[in-house]
Amino acid sequence: MNQTNQKQEMRDDWMRQLHQSHIQQVAKWRHKVLAVQLSMLVFMFLLWELAGRLRWIDVLLFSYPSKIFNQIWKDIVSGELWAHVGVTVGETAVGFLLGTLVGTLLAVLIWWSPFLSKVLDPYMVVFNSMPKVALGPIFIVMFGAGFTAIVMTTLSITVIITTLVVYNSFNEVDQNYIKVIRTFGGDRSEIFSKVVLPASFPAIVSTLKVNVGMAWVGVIVGEFLVAKQGLGYLIIYGFQVFNFTLVLSSLLIIAAVATAMYQLVVYVERKLLAGRR
Amino acid sequence: MPESETVIRLEGISQVYVSEREASLVIENLNLQVEQGEFVSLVGPSGCGKTTLLSIIAGLLTPTAGEVKVKGKRIEGPSAQIGYMLQQDYLFPWRTILDNVLIGLELTGSLNEESRGRTRELLAGMGLAGTEAQYPSELSGGMRQRVALVRTLATDPGILLLDEPFSALDYQTKLQLEDLVSDTLKKSGKTSVLVTHDLSEAIAVSDRVIVLDRNPGRIRKEFIIPEDLRNAQPFHAREQPGFNELFQALWSELDQSGGGEKNG
Numbered sequence: 001m002n003q004t005n006q007k008q009e010m011r012d013d014w015m016r017q018l019h020q021s022h023i024q025q026v027a028k029w030r031h032k033v034l035a036v037q038l039s040m041l042v043f044m045f046l047l048w049e050l051a052g053r054l055r056w057i058d059v060l061l062f063s064y065p066s067k068i069f070n071q072i073w074k075d076i077v078s079g080e081l082w083a084h085v086g087v088t089v090g091e092t093a094v095g096f097l098l099g100t101l102v103g104t105l106l107a108v109l110i111w112w113s114p115f116l117s118k119v120l121d122p123y124m125v126v127f128n129s130m131p132k133v134a135l136g137p138i139f140i141v142m143f144g145a146g147f148t149a150i151v152m153t154t155l156s157i158t159v160i161i162t163t164l165v166v167y168n169s170f171n172e173v174d175q176n177y178i179k180v181i182r183t184f185g186g187d188r189s190e191i192f193s194k195v196v197l198p199a200s201f202p203a204i205v206s207t208l209k210v211n212v213g214m215a216w217v218g219v220i221v222g223e224f225l226v227a228k229q230g231l232g233y234l235i236i237y238g239f240q241v242f243n244f245t246l247v248l249s250s251l252l253i254i255a256a257v258a259t260a261m262y263q264l265v266v267y268v269e270r271k272l273l274a275g276r277r
Numbered sequence: 278m279p280e281s282e283t284v285i286r287l288e289g290i291s292q293v294y295v296s297e298r299e300a301s302l303v304i305e306n307l308n309l310q311v312e313q314g315e316f317v318s319l320v321g322p323s324g325c326g327k328t329t330l331l332s333i334i335a336g337l338l339t340p341t342a343g344e345v346k347v348k349g350k351r352i353e354g355p356s357a358q359i360g361y362m363l364q365q366d367y368l369f370p371w372r373t374i375l376d377n378v379l380i381g382l383e384l385t386g387s388l389n390e391e392s393r394g395r396t397r398e399l400l401a402g403m404g405l406a407g408t409e410a411q412y413p414s415e416l417s418g419g420m421r422q423r424v425a426l427v428r429t430l431a432t433d434p435g436i437l438l439l440d441e442p443f444s445a446l447d448y449q450t451k452l453q454l455e456d457l458v459s460d461t462l463k464k465s466g467k468t469s470v471l472v473t474h475d476l477s478e479a480i481a482v483s484d485r486v487i488v489l490d491r492n493p494g495r496i497r498k499e500f501i502i503p504e505d506l507r508n509a510q511p512f513h514a515r516e517q518p519g520f521n522e523l524f525q526a527l528w529s530e531l532d533q534s535g536g537g538e539k540n541g
Binding site: 174176177179180181182183184185186190194195198199201 | 335337354355356357359360361363365367369371372380381383384385428432
């Protein structure tokens with residue numbers, strides 16, 4: 001009796017040790033990745049700073065980090081930056097949410113009517129392959145130079161691709177899940193709400209991720225064309241007065257805000273899809 | 278069987294599948310009657326239209342010719358009195374086990390405290406108590422197929438259509454589940470039609486086995502299962518005298534109908 005207990009304890013110890021060392025190894029690996037990532041970032045900025053100060057690169061064009069951070073700091077202190085960031089983030093958020101929503105609704109519509117889907121197919125293909133930002137000037141004349149025209153530019157980029165991706169995932173739902181609903185006498189709207197939509201949730205959420213990036217393209221291009229405010233405007237303004245420090249500082253801010261937005265979507269995704277395989 | 282009452286009646290069923298390339302005859306002029314409480318199995322080579330036949334009885338598919346009557350009434354579409362079990366469980370991965378088994382009640386608009394309680398009892402009766410809040414991915418294949426059985430039984434259908442429900446399971450689980458299903462259905466007096474590839478399964482669980490021909494599908498021969506085999510549990514039926522002879526007879530019949538996978 002005692003002996004078997006002892007044996008078991010020894011085995012448990014051994015298993016625990018194996019588990020512990022596995023956890024340590026995973027943690028070590030993660031730290032290594034993070035360390036290299038951070039040092040790469042620091043190294044790049046240092047190199048850039050050095051290259052700028054020693055005039056290896058054209059400072060007028062490429063500026064250098066301390067100058068850029070100075071610029072950002074100045075704009076933060078004077079309060080000028082917030083308005084620009086606010087406008088751009090607002091436009092991006094609206095364009096991105098509206099684009100996903102309208103695109104999904106359109107996908108629902110053509111899923112509902114296979115006839116409509118077949119009819120619209122060539123038009124969607126044409127519209128999808130077209131460079132939509134070329135429509136910018138038309139939107140400006142239609143909606144005036146401002147918020148609406150910029151959001152419309154964003155929508156023109158995001159809607160069709162969302163529709164195509166979501167519609168595709170609607171169609172890829174396993175027919176047997178639909179059969180389950182049909183055997184209980186469920187109709188098309190029940191098939192949609194109980195199976196097709198929930199089964200397509202992962203696809204819809206992943207278009208959210210794609211649309212974050214798309215929305216930024218639409219907004220920045222839109223602001224290039226019309227704006228008197230926003231980060232895109234700052235870039236164009238900096239370019240016109242040949243202040244590339246301003247251009248680069250705007251870019252840096254865009255990179256930061258866009259990453260934050262993307263992480264937010266990833267967080268939402270994790271919340272929404274919790275419990276699934 | 279004394280005082281039997283015909284529950285399912287197929288009259289002159291033909292089914293033609295039309296595609297852009299051709300029209301093919303899958304089932305030709307098939308007549309079949311299933312009595313109240315009877316367990317009938319359909320066996321046959323691939324391409325004999327077994328699953329098509331189930332879909333027609335379920336009302337999922339309107340036959341090209343002929344009609345299906347259930348309790349004397351012509352079938353127009355799926356109804357709550359017919360339950361259907363598929364080859365795999367097809368539990369919705371985004372729903373918990375309880376929400377999965379309640380889907381039928383939701384769809385037929387009969388979800389209330391009483392029916393919910395009854396479904397929970399059904400789950401417990403199948404040895405699935407405590408899994409209510411879990412997701413399908415957390416359960417084994419056998420458990421999932423039992424959940425699918427509860428989902429089908431939750432709406433209390435009088436007729437059960439089983440489309441190879443054991444084929445995706447490992448052998449041991451399959452035998453256990455055969456016993457469970459056969460027991461449950463016999464106790465509640467349900468009428469059942471099973472489609473299967475497995476001859477010994479067909480003999481072990483059924484009252485009557487029907488061998489189908491293929492191209493086009495029609496009834497080739499009927500085997501009535503003797504009383505003592507019927508009364509034994511499926512697992513033990515396999516050891517009863519007479520089982521092997523029946524198996525051989527079925528086998529040769531199936532062989533002549535072009536069984537196996539030859540000729541595509």
